[in-house]
Amino acid sequence: MPLNALPAEGFLNRETELGYLKGLSGLKGSALGGNVLLEGARGIGKTELLKQLYCSLFRETAVVPFYYSFRTGNLKGTYFAKDYFTAFVRQYLAFTRKEPFTGGGAETLQRLLPAISSLGLHWLIDSVDDFQEHLKNSDAYWQIVTAISLPAVAAQQSGKQIIVLLDDFDAAEDLYEKNLGDVPGLITLFGESLQSSLCPHVMTGCAGALEAIFTDRSLIGMAERMWLGPLPEDLALDLFRTHLAHLKITSPPVEQLKFLGILRGNPLYLRNLAKALWKMGKRELTERDLIEGYSYEISDGETAFYWSSALNRAVKNPARRRPILKWLLQFLQDGGMEDGGRAAVIAGVGEAETLEALETIKRLGMIRGRDRVLQDFLRCLYMREVEGKKAGEAREKIEAQYLSKDAELCFEMVIPMSSNAELVVARAVEQIGKNINLDEEYLNYLQLALIEVCINAIEHSGSYDKKVFLKFIMRSGSLEIIVENTGRPFSLDSHKDLPAEEKLRLGIKRGWGFKLVYSIMDDVKIERVNDRTRVILTKKFKDKEVYR
Amino acid sequence: MRSVQFSVSSRVEGDTAIIYPRGYLNNLSGEGLVRECGMYIGKGITKIVVNFGETDLVNSIGISLILQIIEDLRNIEGTIYCTNMSKFLRDTFEMLGLLEYMRVFPSESDALQYLKVGQYEH
Numbered sequence: 001m002p003l004n005a006l007p008a009e010g011f012l013n014r015e016t017e018l019g020y021l022k023g024l025s026g027l028k029g030s031a032l033g034g035n036v037l038l039e040g041a042r043g044i045g046k047t048e049l050l051k052q053l054y055c056s057l058f059r060e061t062a063v064v065p066f067y068y069s070f071r072t073g074n075l076k077g078t079y080f081a082k083d084y085f086t087a088f089v090r091q092y093l094a095f096t097r098k099e100p101f102t103g104g105g106a107e108t109l110q111r112l113l114p115a116i117s118s119l120g121l122h123w124l125i126d127s128v129d130d131f132q133e134h135l136k137n138s139d140a141y142w143q144i145v146t147a148i149s150l151p152a153v154a155a156q157q158s159g160k161q162i163i164v165l166l167d168d169f170d171a172a173e174d175l176y177e178k179n180l181g182d183v184p185g186l187i188t189l190f191g192e193s194l195q196s197s198l199c200p201h202v203m204t205g206c207a208g209a210l211e212a213i214f215t216d217r218s219l220i221g222m223a224e225r226m227w228l229g230p231l232p233e234d235l236a237l238d239l240f241r242t243h244l245a246h247l248k249i250t251s252p253p254v255e256q257l258k259f260l261g262i263l264r265g266n267p268l269y270l271r272n273l274a275k276a277l278w279k280m281g282k283r284e285l286t287e288r289d290l291i292e293g294y295s296y297e298i299s300d301g302e303t304a305f306y307w308s309s310a311l312n313r314a315v316k317n318p319a320r321r322r323p324i325l326k327w328l329l330q331f332l333q334d335g336g337m338e339d340g341g342r343a344a345v346i347a348g349v350g351e352a353e354t355l356e357a358l359e360t361i362k363r364l365g366m367i368r369g370r371d372r373v374l375q376d377f378l379r380c381l382y383m384r385e386v387e388g389k390k391a392g393e394a395r396e397k398i399e400a401q402y403l404s405k406d407a408e409l410c411f412e413m414v415i416p417m418s419s420n421a422e423l424v425v426a427r428a429v430e431q432i433g434k435n436i437n438l439d440e441e442y443l444n445y446l447q448l449a450l451i452e453v454c455i456n457a458i459e460h461s462g463s464y465d466k467k468v469f470l471k472f473i474m475r476s477g478s479l480e481i482i483v484e485n486t487g488r489p490f491s492l493d494s495h496k497d498l499p500a501e502e503k504l505r506l507g508i509k510r511g512w513g514f515k516l517v518y519s520i521m522d523d524v525k526i527e528r529v530n531d532r533t534r535v536i537l538t539k540k541f542k543d544k545e546v547y548r
Numbered sequence: 549m550r551s552v553q554f555s556v557s558s559r560v561e562g563d564t565a566i567i568y569p570r571g572y573l574n575n576l577s578g579e580g581l582v583r584e585c586g587m588y589i590g591k592g593i594t595k596i597v598v599n600f601g602e603t604d605l606v607n608s609i610g611i612s613l614i615l616q617i618i619e620d621l622r623n624i625e626g627t628i629y630c631t632n633m634s635k636f637l638r639d640t641f642e643m644l645g646l647l648e649y650m651r652v653f654p655s656e657s658d659a660l661q662y663l664k665v666g667q668y669e670h
Contacts, residue, residue: 423572426605444605444636451607455574512608512644519643 014049017226021053024200025063025161033224034200040228041371042310043268043303046204049228050165053202057163064095064162066151070171072313077177077186078135081143085109085131088150089116089124096121123157140177148189155198163200164193170205173213187213194222230265239267243274249283256287259294259402262372269373272302291402295395298377299384307377322386329378397527409435409474415454417466417485422454425470432472432479438541446479446539449520452513453483453535461487461533478522481537490526490533556584564595564663566656570602578613585617594626595663599656601632611644618649627651629659 021036028034038046050067057065066088074080086109093115094100109128116124127150134142155162166172175186194201203223205213231239240260241251251257263269277285277293279301297303315324376398383394413428415421426447433443450470457468463486471482518524523538554577558567565588569581585596596617614628621628631653633641641647653659 419576420572420574422607423605441634441636444634445639447605448607448636448640451605455607455609512611516608516640516643 014045014052014228017049017228018052018056020226021049021202022056024202025163028161028197028200034197035194035223036200036202037223037225038202038204038228039206039225041230041266042206043266043306044228044230045267046228047167048267050167050202050204053163054165058095058098062161064092064154064158064160065165066091066162067165067167069167070169072171072174075171075174075176077140077144077175077183078138080175081131081140081147082135085143085147085150086112088147088154089128092121092124092154093119121158124154127153144175144186145189148193152193152196152199155196161198161200163202166190166201166203168205169203170213191222231267231270232265233261236260236263236265236270240270240274243271244277244285247274247278249274249277249285252285252287252290256285257290259287259290262294262402264372266373268306269297269303272306273297276301288403291399292395294376294402295380295398298373298398299380299391299395303373304377304380307374308381311381325378325382326386329375329382409472411472413470413472415468415470417458417461417463417468421458421468422451425450425454425468428470428472429481432474436474436479445520449517449537450481450483452517453481453537456490456513457483457485457487457533460490461485463487478538478540480539483535483537484532486532488533490535554580556580558584558588560588560593561660562664563593564597564660565593566597566599566660568599568602571604573603573606573610573613575607575609575613578610581610582613582616582620586620589617589620589624589626592624594621594624595629596621596626597629597631597656597659597663599631600634600637601656603634603637606637606640611640611646615646615649618646629653629663631656631659 024034024036038049040046047069054065054067057063068084068087070080074083089109089112093112096119097115109132113125113128116128127146131143131146134146151162151164172187172190174180175183177183177186190201193199201223230236237254237257237260240257244251260270260273263273273290273293276297277289280289280293280296282289282293311321311325315321380394380398383389383397384391389397411428411432413425415424429447429450430443433440433446438446454468454470457463465486467485469484473480473482514524517537520539521537522540523536525534525536525538527534527536554569554571554573556567556569556577558565560566565585567581567584569577571577573581581598585598588596598614598617618628627650629651630641632655633652638647638652641650651659651662653662
């Protein structure tokens, strides 16, 4: 196979799209369309679809496929032109001879000439001569034009349609002659090729970026959009199990694979998770293994590397990385933020800079849809880079939020920071306690602990949104209560554990709250997550505390 | 947990004031309790019985205000007598080390009997 595409059993649920793209040459021939912007979330399988299309067409004879992937290192006009031109020649020869590409991509155009001659492709020799003439004259502009127009020339000369598959096409917007940004708009040189009735184009890229490109007046109206959605749940499971089988990992029963739902049918995430599990030496999976594999993946695995690269591309100034990271995490957690000014305050950077970063991040497709994996990656990165946590600690926290999902019962509530609002929480605890048959007196202690945490938030946080967020998670044998609020960070220093006599002597009567909380609960954790304080209270139940 | 609005009432029996806090003992209600006790302390009453029989929930602010009453009574060499406390309330005071600053009796009558005859039969 000329391109390294997935085997058929690993390429699922894209038959409709593949069929449509294969028919593009017909549409182009009858002027009904023929250029497609293939959009979709990162990792959803756009590149794979192009590769599958390529392989499928390569096996046939009617249409010549040409695949080109834009790379950051090849955006200098002369480099790009040579690379693009040579790639086309090599792929055209391979298609004509029905052989894999020759020479591993290292041959010069000069060395390809005998093969071109042997096939009697004289028009192609003329094109190579033209291109080499532009090289000799160091004419960057004409090198680019000649390279980009080669598929259309080839189609015209051979009478055979050529489908041009441009992967990460949005990167072409950054093509330059000598220095970055010196000649904006070189991408519009693709306009002529796009107009050719013999050359349908399929272009991938981040949705926001592609939209921006095709609003340019020279390209407007030249392409239709095709949205590549996630795999349905059942097919996502099938794909994951196929990956596991290839890696010789025993899949757990379907009910233990529910966790995969957070990957939202993203083939890249599914593949990366399977590989992470393999790297970790997991061979017989449990749900816990999946969660551990996931935390590894978003902390140190390929998914982390993938998103980290995208983030580096968006935020080139390392000094700005932390504030932008903080802002981005907040942005995703809040599900968007209309107020650029507030975003800037949170990020601790200027409003203009925040908006610029937002634009870049949008172009990279980092904020389209609610991608839980991306959020977790950012959260993990934030814990490590901003909060200074070790990788293991950060991973534990990520795992904890999913391990809690296997809880028997979970309630969430929000109370206003107003007088006696904590009583609403106390009532909730009372009802929860009744549901799980907790001893009434024992319930009072839980109420007291929770009341203390709530009034601490209400009194000391100085929160602007004036809300306390609570989550009750009941498992067999324990109750976990998570209390969160924005505002001032919580500090145990302000709650020194003074004995009563000392308090009387010093005239300090407050500061009992957390002493009670620590006395009542089995475990108390206080964390700072972004601009929120999170208190996690855990109580384990013993038999005597539960009515039978 | 009952939904009783906090209120405080009191009566005097001999040289003893008996206070009845009801409902949720927090900052607002705790201040009401301090005021009620303060009224008697101001009159020189050194024996204050607080009957917690109708107090269903407390928070640390409410507890800190009880400390205020203890302090006010100390200044006049008085004592607070707490009665009818639930196990929960008693344990909570114990957790904070407050029991040694108060006398605790199972019932109001036990406290009054003790104050009258100087002894209390368990």
